[in-house]
Amino acid sequence: MLSTIMKCTPAVCAVKDEYQIMIPVNASAVMWIKVGGKTFYDESNGILRSDTDIHRITVPMSVLDHAKEYTVYWREVFERKPYSPVLGETQDQTFVFRPMKSDTVRAYMISDTHGMYEQPIAAAEKFLELYGEIDLLILNGDILSNSGDSANFILYYRIIEKLTGGEIPVIISRGNHDLRGKCAEKLCEYMPVEHGNSYYTIRMGNIWAILLDLGEDKEDEHKEYNGTICCHAFRERETEFFENVVKNEKNEYNAEGVEHRIVISHVPFTRCDMAPDAKESPLFKKWVELLNDQIDPEFVLSGHTHWQYIAYPGGKYDGYGMKFPTVVGALVDRENPYFAGCGIIWSHDGIRIVFNDGDRVLEETVLGENKS
Ligand SMILES: [Fe+2]
Structure with a gap:
């Protein structure tokens, strides 16, 4: 069952040799994805983004094609104070992925x-x-x-x-x-x-x-x-x-x-x-x-x-x-x-x-x- 933070399942969008994984959300949250032991963040120059209703996390195609699954992690942001912002616990959901075939x-x-x-x-x-x-x-x-x-x-x-x-x-x-x-x-x-x-x-x-x-x-x-x-x-x-x-x-x-x-x-x-x-x-x-x-x-x-x-x-x-x-x-x-x-x-x-x-x-x- 899809987590309530997500408005719908992620969209794995192909751009160049990367996937931009787009995730519309219902609440303010920081978000990242782990694929094959590597972590990819939705960030802006080192700052995890939370003031958005859609996250974008970019993953190299070769990494996701090889791993064939990705796990989305998030923490809901209750109050992004300049000092000691208030966030919820880390949650996650895993999705399988089927890369393009080379025959039919x-x-x-x-x-x-x-x-x-x-x-x-x-x-x-x-x-x-x-x-x-x-x-x-x-x-x-x-x-x-x-x-x-x-x-x-x-x-x-x-x-x-x-x-x-x-x-x-x-x-x-x-x-x-x-x-x-x-x-x-x-x-x-x-x-x-x-x-x-x-x-x-x-x-x-x-x-x-x-x-x-x-x-x-x-x-x-x-x-x-x-x-x-x-x-x-x-x-x-x-x-x-x-x-x-x-x-x-x-x-x-x-x-x-x-x-x-x-x-x-x-x-x-x-x-x-x-x-x-x-x-x-x-x-x-x-x-x-x-x-x-x-x-x-x-x-x-x-x-x-x-x-x-x-x-x-x-x-x-x-x-x-x-x-x-x-x-x-x-x-x-x-x-x-x-x-x-x-x-x-x-x-x-x-x-x-x-x-x-x-x-x-x-x-x-x-x-x-x-x-x-
Ligand atoms: Fe048109």
């Missing part, structure tokens, strides 16, 4: 649920029932309809709890609706980030991924934002990061053991009509060129359109001459709550893409077959 890998992507819970859970559970347990959960943005209240963020973690129990890795990507509301500026406290950035690379098992974040879906000057965003500057900074990933001599996407390279992006930036305005198109063209020329990904995984499809090179949704498919994996009806998600199975037979809802499979295809 199953992942499930949920995005654009806009506050729905039962429908995406039902879809993921139907996939589990039909295809077997998943090794990775991907939440690809717009799980919320807005970030007007920090309490909204808990939905990400409730979905993760239900589908992972803190026992498998998860990737969380930001959607454009997540940028809206007075708490959006605090997203980096509530989501995994690398040095505060919502874009980063991930190396997990034999999969290498780059998580790209288009930000808002309209021009910065749009009246909906009324002067509160600067996504153009953000995207320029992100493009610089992307170029550095390619320039880096380490060539992390070609490292030993990498067998699959994927791109995760809430918005399918490979479509011309997804650019917030015409002046942003050159940036996305650049992203596609970097992918074409340097990274050669298996596919881009997106949501945002509320419609499921697979776009192939040269098709009507190929805006910039991509040499790889784009899988758009969430079918959503917000008016009559309905959700269908996307399963991905990497095996010796290729990459199988499954679109399904809580009742049935809508489409199943091996990537590259039946191109249309």
Whole structure:
């Protein structure tokens, strides 16, 4: 049974070669994790953090993958006085962990649920029932309809709890609706980030991924934002990061053991009509060129359109001459709550893409077959 200090089970979020273990809590507490005899703290320059409703404890992937379990420790903080603060006894709870496999890998992507819970859970559970347990959960943005209240963020973690129990890795990507509301500026406290950035690379098992974040879906000057965003500057900074990933001599996407390279992006930036305005198109063209020329990904995984499809090179949704498919994996009806998600199975037979809802499979295809 989950301890009452935790709002839900930890979320083991993959970032670079680390897991950021996110733990939403009900009370002020200091917290740390022990893995394989090593201790990792939620700290700020040597100070254990307690003035927060979500803890983040970073653990090297190699350590947790090897140990296959982690123990969360905490002491509730009753009064953090400058001298002799008052804390409760040390308590702990252990979670098992199943690292990524290297043969058949199953992942499930949920995005654009806009506050729905039962429908995406039902879809993921139907996939589990039909295809077997998943090794990775991907939440690809717009799980919320807005970030007007920090309490909204808990939905990400409730979905993760239900589908992972803190026992498998998860990737969380930001959607454009997540940028809206007075708490959006605090997203980096509530989501995994690398040095505060919502874009980063991930190396997990034999999969290498780059998580790209288009930000808002309209021009910065749009009246909906009324002067509160600067996504153009953000995207320029992100493009610089992307170029550095390619320039880096380490060539992390070609490292030993990498067998699959994927791109995760809430918005399918490979479509011309997804650019917030015409002046942003050159940036996305650049992203596609970097992918074409340097990274050669298996596919881009997106949501945002509320419609499921697979776009192939040269098709009507190929805006910039991509040499790889784009899988758009969430079918959503917000008016009559309905959700269908996307399963991905990497095996010796290729990459199988499954679109399904809580009742049935809508489409199943091996990537590259039946191109249309
Ligand atoms: Fe969206």
